[in-house]
Amino acid sequence: MASVSLKNIHKSFGKIEVIKDVSLEIESGEFVVFVGPSGCGKSTLLRLICGLEEITSGVLEIGNENVTSLSPRQRGIAMVFQSYALYPHMTVYKNMAFGLKTAGEDKSKIDQKIRDAAKVLQLDQLLNRRPAELSGGQRQRVAIGRAIVREPRVFLFDEPLSNLDASLRIQMRIEISRLHESLDCTTIYVTHDQVEAMTLADKIVVLSEGKVEQVGTPMSLYNEPANLFVAKFIGAPAMNLIQAHTKAPLEDNEPRYINAEISGKSVRLPCLSYNYKDNQNLTVGIRPEHINILGEDQKTQILEEDLQLPVVIDLVERLGDVSYLYIHMEDGTPVVVTVSGQSKLNIDKKINLHIPATKIHLFNESGERIM
Numbered sequence: 443m444a445s446v447s448l449k450n451i452h453k454s455f456g457k458i459e460v461i462k463d464v465s466l467e468i469e470s471g472e473f474v475v476f477v478g479p480s481g482c483g484k485s486t487l488l489r490l491i492c493g494l495e496e497i498t499s500g501v502l503e504i505g506n507e508n509v510t511s512l513s514p515r516q517r518g519i520a521m522v523f524q525s526y527a528l529y530p531h532m533t534v535y536k537n538m539a540f541g542l543k544t545a546g547e548d549k550s551k552i553d554q555k556i557r558d559a560a561k562v563l564q565l566d567q568l569l570n571r572r573p574a575e576l577s578g579g580q581r582q583r584v585a586i587g588r589a590i591v592r593e594p595r596v597f598l599f600d601e602p603l604s605n606l607d608a609s610l611r612i613q614m615r616i617e618i619s620r621l622h623e624s625l626d627c628t629t630i631y632v633t634h635d636q637v638e639a640m641t642l643a644d645k646i647v648v649l650s651e652g653k654v655e656q657v658g659t660p661m662s663l664y665n666e667p668a669n670l671f672v673a674k675f676i677g678a679p680a681m682n683l684i685q686a687h688t689k690a691p692l693e694d695n696e697p698r699y700i701n702a703e704i705s706g707k708s709v710r711l712p713c714l715s716y717n718y719k720d721n722q723n724l725t726v727g728i729r730p731e732h733i734n735i736l737g738e739d740q741k742t743q744i745l746e747e748d749l750q751l752p753v754v755i756d757l758v759e760r761l762g763d764v765s766y767l768y769i770h771m772e773d774g775t776p777v778v779v780t781v782s783g784q785s786k787l788n789i790d791k792k793i794n795l796h797i798p799a800t801k802i803h804l805f806n807e808s809g810e811r812i813m
């Protein structure tokens with residue numbers, strides 16, 4: 443188990459810069475998830491850490507040792523890929539033993555390690571099977587087992603669950619969480635799926651176009667996204683983003699508010715201190731689960747600074763426990779609202795949205811969060 447430190451890491455393929463000045467501190471034993479859309483550089487970053495790609499510039503330390511120019515073998519890392527990369531002609535046992543054998547380990551030690559790992563991963567009954575005789579989830583467990591027996595200082599996972607069907611993915615997600623609890627090994631896990639990131643991570647690193655957008659605990663990213671990219675990426679359904687335009691601040695304007703217009707309606711946006719001028723663009727963010735429908739929930743308390751917007755329901759999606767209302771505002775902006783699954787609201791109904799001021803996120807013209 444070891445810490446990992448990335449200092450100003452750059453990676454270019456020819457003239458194309460794919461990783462742009464990434465600096466990160468990963469603590470020993472931490473479970474860190476790299477999340478971002480396809481093509482943002484997640485796999486490349488992982489391959490740089492394990493040594494499958496050469497770092498163009500910057501320094502990589504594992505356990506406070508500079509490993510930037512060490513070979514993958516010397517780094518003490520194990521990687522689990524999306525394609526399990528098992529040897530088809532070997533049994534589960536031999537697949538797990540292979541790396542240790544080539545490293546010249548003692549036969550009885552290898553056996554003990556495989557039996558221990560097989561127990562943790564519930565593979566004990568399957569050690570004599572070949573990969574073709576296993577389900578997708580079992581193959582993935584063998585790939586993880588092969589990594590465990592190497593007793594790496596750091597585990598790397600590259601989208602290990604992407605090839606599994608939805609219910610198996612949820613099951614394996616829980617198993618990986620449990621595994622991390624019991625092994626307590628530093629883990630870096632790559633996924634494009636924000637739900638996996640939220641549920642597995644101690645710390646999430648959101649990546650976009652080779653850059654780090656934000657680093658934080660799952661809940662800090664959910665509660666305080668640093669910019670529009672993170673706001674849109676974390677949370678499902680995604681945060682609603684509504685355009686607003688500032689209006690000239692009044693002389694006696696309370697400094698706690700920004701005067702603005704949303705969809706032709708005057709509003710006061712809660713904000714502690716923000717110097718703004720007339721007619722600046724702002725984005726108001728509000729999560730679907732934080733919008734109330736007036737008249738639906740008797741307990742809703744409406745405060746003076748809250749926003750109210752009249753809208754019409756376009757579509758209702760019923761999932762059972764919750765329903766999603768698809769709505770458009772007068773200026774055409776689409777809005778999604780999560781309501782109770784028991785709600786009787788239906789298409790074409792005119793309703794009033796209630797947006798609690800305390801739940802609003804504000805972003806400036808360049809998409810950065812306004813405090």
Ligand SMILES: Nc1ncnc2c1ncn2[C@@H]1O[C@H](COP(=O)(O)OP(=O)(O)O)[C@@H](O)[C@H]1O
Pocket residue numbers: 455460478479480481482483484485486487
């Ligand atoms: N060996 C390579 N040569 C050239 N470009 C590459 C190579 N590997 C990855 N890339 C490019 O780097 C970018 C990031 O790729 P990748 O790290 O695989 O993204 P992700 O894993 O987030 O989907 C992509 O634009 C991809 O085309």
Ligand SMILES: [Mg+2]
Pocket residue numbers: 484485486
């Ligand atoms: Mg990838």
